[in-house]
Amino acid sequence: MSTATHSLPRTIGAHAVLLTYTVIALFPVIIVIVNSFKSRAAIFGAPLAPPTPKTFDLIGYTTVIGQGDFIHYFQNSLVVTVASLFFVLLFGAMAAFALSEYRFRGNSLMGLYLALGIMIPIRLGTVAILQLMVASGLVNTLTALILVYTAQGLPLAVFILSEFMKQVSDDLKNAGRIDGLSEYTIFFRLVLPLVRPSMATVAVFTMIPIWNDLWFPLILAPSEETKTVTLGAQLFLGQFVTNWNAILAALSLAIMPVLILYVIFSRQLIRGITSGAVK
Amino acid sequence: MRGSIAVESIAKNLIGGTERMAAAPKRPFRWHIVVFLAPAVLVYTAIMILPLAGTLQLSLFRNIDQSQVFVGLENFRRLFGDPNWSVNFWNALRNNVWFFIIHMVVQNPIGVLLAALLSSPRLRFSAFYRTAIFVPTILSFVIVGFAWKLILSPLWGVAPNLMDLVGLKSLFTPWLGKEQYALTTLSLISVWQFVGIPMMLIYAALLSIPEEVIEAAECDGITGMSQFWKIKLPLILPSIGIISILTFVGNFNAFDLIYTAQGALAGPNYSTDILGTFLYRAFFGFQLQVGDPNMGAAIATMMFLIILGGVCVYLFLVQTRLRRYQF
Numbered sequence: 325m326s327t328a329t330h331s332l333p334r335t336i337g338a339h340a341v342l343l344t345y346t347v348i349a350l351f352p353v354i355i356v357i358v359n360s361f362k363s364r365a366a367i368f369g370a371p372l373a374p375p376t377p378k379t380f381d382l383i384g385y386t387t388v389i390g391q392g393d394f395i396h397y398f399q400n401s402l403v404v405t406v407a408s409l410f411f412v413l414l415f416g417a418m419a420a421f422a423l424s425e426y427r428f429r430g431n432s433l434m435g436l437y438l439a440l441g442i443m444i445p446i447r448l449g450t451v452a453i454l455q456l457m458v459a460s461g462l463v464n465t466l467t468a469l470i471l472v473y474t475a476q477g478l479p480l481a482v483f484i485l486s487e488f489m490k491q492v493s494d495d496l497k498n499a500g501r502i503d504g505l506s507e508y509t510i511f512f513r514l515v516l517p518l519v520r521p522s523m524a525t526v527a528v529f530t531m532i533p534i535w536n537d538l539w540f541p542l543i544l545a546p547s548e549e550t551k552t553v554t555l556g557a558q559l560f561l562g563q564f565v566t567n568w569n570a571i572l573a574a575l576s577l578a579i580m581p582v583l584i585l586y587v588i589f590s591r592q593l594i595r596g597i598t599s600g601a602v603k
Numbered sequence: 604m605r606g607s608i609a610v611e612s613i614a615k616n617l618i619g620g621t622e623r624m625a626a627a628p629k630r631p632f633r634w635h636i637v638v639f640l641a642p643a644v645l646v647y648t649a650i651m652i653l654p655l656a657g658t659l660q661l662s663l664f665r666n667i668d669q670s671q672v673f674v675g676l677e678n679f680r681r682l683f684g685d686p687n688w689s690v691n692f693w694n695a696l697r698n699n700v701w702f703f704i705i706h707m708v709v710q711n712p713i714g715v716l717l718a719a720l721l722s723s724p725r726l727r728f729s730a731f732y733r734t735a736i737f738v739p740t741i742l743s744f745v746i747v748g749f750a751w752k753l754i755l756s757p758l759w760g761v762a763p764n765l766m767d768l769v770g771l772k773s774l775f776t777p778w779l780g781k782e783q784y785a786l787t788t789l790s791l792i793s794v795w796q797f798v799g800i801p802m803m804l805i806y807a808a809l810l811s812i813p814e815e816v817i818e819a820a821e822c823d824g825i826t827g828m829s830q831f832w833k834i835k836l837p838l839i840l841p842s843i844g845i846i847s848i849l850t851f852v853g854n855f856n857a858f859d860l861i862y863t864a865q866g867a868l869a870g871p872n873y874s875t876d877i878l879g880t881f882l883y884r885a886f887f888g889f890q891l892q893v894g895d896p897n898m899g900a901a902i903a904t905m906m907f908l909i910i911l912g913g914v915c916v917y918l919f920l921v922q923t924r925l926r927r928y929q930f
Contacts, residue, residue: 338720339728345717346735348795352750353738355761371761411646419643422636438643441651443848443914445856447879448907451886451900452657453650475650478643507635536743538859543887558745558863568759571749578746586741590734594803 353579360384360572367568384573388560391570393548394577397556404466404552405534408473412530413523415474416481417489421511423482424489425497435486441479446472447539457544464547472540477530484529488522489515528593535582553578659907661900678901688885688898692905694873695881698786702877703854705790706797711846713794714801715839719831721802722809733806737799744796748863751792755779779864782874789875793860797853801846808842809835841925848917855910858883878906 358374359367366379373379388394423435446453453472454463462468492515500510516523541555551559557578564570586593662678664671682688717736721729739747754761755778763775778788812835820826820834858879861869867889869876884892886899 335726338723338726342717342720342732342736345713346732349736349739349798352747352754353742355754356750368759371759372764411642415643415646418639422639426633426636428633428636434640434644438647441647443852444655444907444910445852446651446655447856447858448903448910449651449654449658450882451661451896451903452654455657455896456650456654471646471650475647478647482643508638511639532741536741536745536859538743538745538862554743554745557743561745561749561863568753571753575746575750579742582741582743583738586738587734590737594733594737 353583356572357576357579360569360576364569367572381569384567384569384571385577387564387567387570388573388577391560391564394553394556394560394574396549397551397553398581400466400550401535401553404469404473405531407466407470408477408534409527409530411470411474412477412481413527416478416526417485417516417519417523418511419478419482420485420489421515424486435482438479438482441476442483446476450539450543454543462544464545464550466545466550468544469540469550469552472544473534473537477534481526481530484526485519485522488519492518524592525595528589655907658900658903661897662904665897666895678897679905682898682901682905691873691876691881692902695876695878698875699855699857699877701786702790702793702857703851705787706794706850706854707847709791710794710798710850711801711843713798714846715805715836715843717798717802718805718809719835721806733803736802739796740799742796744859745863747792747796748860751795752779752864755788780871782871785865785871786875789861789864792864793857796860797850800849801843804842804846805839808839812838841922844917844921844925848914848921851913851917852910855906855913878902878909882906 355371359371361375361382362379363381363383366373366375366381370379375381419438423431423438457463457468462471496514497510500514505513536554537552538554538558541550541552542558545551546555557574560574561571564574661671663673663675665674665677666672682692717732720726721733753759757763757775757777763772766772766775776784778784816834816838817830820830825833855878857877861875861877861880862883865871865875867880867884869880882899882902883889885902886894886896888894
C-alpha cells in the first residue's frame with residue numbers, strides 16, 4: 325500500500341473518530357455499573373465520579389438480592405436458552421445435512437420453505453401461537469418458550485449450516501460409505517465434527533436474541549415460576565422506579581453475565597460475522 | 604384444537620409427499636432423508652408457519668356470541684375507517700416509518716464510516732474498537748431502555764452535567780418526556796444499540812475486496828477519499844442493501860425498546876406508539892381497553908403485508924439491480 329494513505333494526521337483522525345464512538349458506545353454501560361456501587365447521595369451528587377471509599381455502598385445489591393428472585397429467573401433463562409440452542413443446532417444441522425447432501429425432488433423448494441422464516445418474524449404469529457399453547461396446555465411453561473425459540477432459530481441455522489456442509493469433502497463421506505457406515509453415522513461422526521466452528525457461529529447468533537427476548541416471556545410465560553431474567557428485570561425495574569440504588573444494581577447484574585460471556589466469545593462472534601456466513 | 608389437528612394433517616402430507624417422491628425411482632426408499640428433515644420441518648411448520656397462517660385467517664373473523672364468525676374484511680375496514688382504531692393505527696404507522704427513516708439516515712452512514720476506518724490497514728487496536736462498539740448490540744432492550752431512561756432523566760444529572768461540560772446545558776430538555784422529541788430520541792437510542800451490525804457487515808464486505816482491485820486503483824492515481832467513493836462504495840452496495848432490508852424488518856417488528864422505555868401506552872400521549880406496541884395493546888388490552896385477538900390478528904396481518912412488501916421490493920427491485928461482483 326502506498327504511504328499516501330497512511331499519513332500521520334489521517335491515522336490520528338481515524339483513532340479520534342473510533343475512540344469517540346467507543347466512548348459513546350460504552351459510556352452508558354460504564355456509568356450504570358459505576359453508579360451501582362455508590363450511595364444514594366453520591367449517585368445524585370456526583371454521577372460522573374467513580375466510587376470513593378466514602379461513597380462506596382452495596383445497598384442496591386442487597387435490595388435486589390433480598391427482593392427479586394433473580395437466581396431463579398436466571399435459571400429459567402439458562403434452561404430456555406440452552407435447550408432451545410440444543411434443538412436448533414441438532415435439528416438445524418440434520419435438516420441442513422439432508423438439504424446439502426442428498427438430491428431429492430422438492431429439495432430446493434424445501435430449502436426455500438425453511439428460509440422463509442429468516443425474513444418473516446415469528447412474532448407476527450403470536451395471536452395463533454398463544455391459542456395453540458392454550459389449547460395444548462403449555463401456557464406458563466418453559467416448554468412453550470423452548471418450542472417457540474427453536475422454531476425461531478431454525479431458519480437461519482439451516483441456511484448457514486447448509487452453506488458450510490456443502491464444503492465438506494465428498495470423498496470423505498464416500499469413503500465412509502464404502503466402509504459400510506450408515507448415513508446416520510456419517511452425519512454424526514464425520515460431518516458434525518467438521519462443521520463445529522460454524523455451529524459455534526450459529527450458536528452465538530441464536531443465543532443473543534433468545535436470552536434478550538421480552539415479547540414471548542411476557543405473553544407465553546409471565547408466571548412467577550417461569551419468568552426469565554429479562555422479564556424479571558423489566559418487572560423489577562418497573563416496581564422500583566424510585567429506588568435508584570436498586571435499579572442501578574439490577575441493571576448491572578443483568579449486564580454483567582452477558583458482558584462476561586461476550587468478552588469470552590467475542591472473537592468467535594466477530595469471526596462468524598466477518599466470515600461472510602450471513603452475507 | 605383446530606390448530607393441532609391441522610398440524611398433524613400437514614405433517615402427514617409433508618412426510619407422505621417426500622415418501623412418494625423418493626419412492627418413485629427404482630432406488631430403495633431413503634428413510635434417512637425423512638428422518639433428517641422431519642424434526643426441523645415439523646417444529647418449524649407447527650410453531651411458525653401454521654400460527655402465521657392462523658393469524659392471517661383470524662383477521663377475517665369476529666367473535667360474535669362466543670363463536671368465531673367469518674366477516675371478510677370487516678376488521679380491516681374498522682382498522683382503517685373506525686376512528687377508535689384508525690387514529691391509533693395511522694399514528695403507529697407514521698411513527699414506525701419515522702423510526703425507520705432515522706435508522707436509515709443515521710445508522711447506515713455511521714456504520715459505513717466506522718467500518719471504513721476499521722478496515723484501514725495497519726490500524727492499531729482495531730480489535731478493541733470492534734469489540735467495544737459491538738457491546739450495546741448484545742445487551743437486552745430492557746437494559747438499554749432503562750439505562751438511557753436514567754441517563755436522560757432530568758432527576759439524575761448525567762445528561763445535563765455532560766452538556767454543561769461543552770457549554771450546551773441550556774439545550775437540555777427531558778427528551779423522552781416531550782411529545783415532539785420522544786420518538787426521535789428512542790430511534791437514536793435504537794441506532795446506538797444496533798450500529799454494530801451494519802459496521803460488522805460492511806467491515807466484512809470491505810475486507811473481502813481483493814488487494815488487486817485496490818492496487819489497480821492506486822496505479823490509476825485513485826487514493827484516499829475518492830478511492831472510497833469510486834471503488835469501495837460501489838463494491839459494498841449489496842451489503843448496504845442487505846442491511847437496509849434487515850433494518851426494515853427489524854423496525855417494523857420492533858416492540859421491546861418502546862415497551863421498556865415508555866410502557867405499553869407508548870407515551871407521552873402515544874407519540875412513540877409503533878405497530879409492535881399497538882399490536883400488543885390491541886391483542887391483550889391495556890387498562891380500559893379490552894383485548895381483542897381478532898383486531899390483534901388484523902394488525903399483525905398488516906405488519907406481515909408491510910414486511911412482505913418490503914422484502915419483495917428488496918428482492919425484485921433492489922437486489923436485481925445491484926451488481927454483485929465475484930472475485
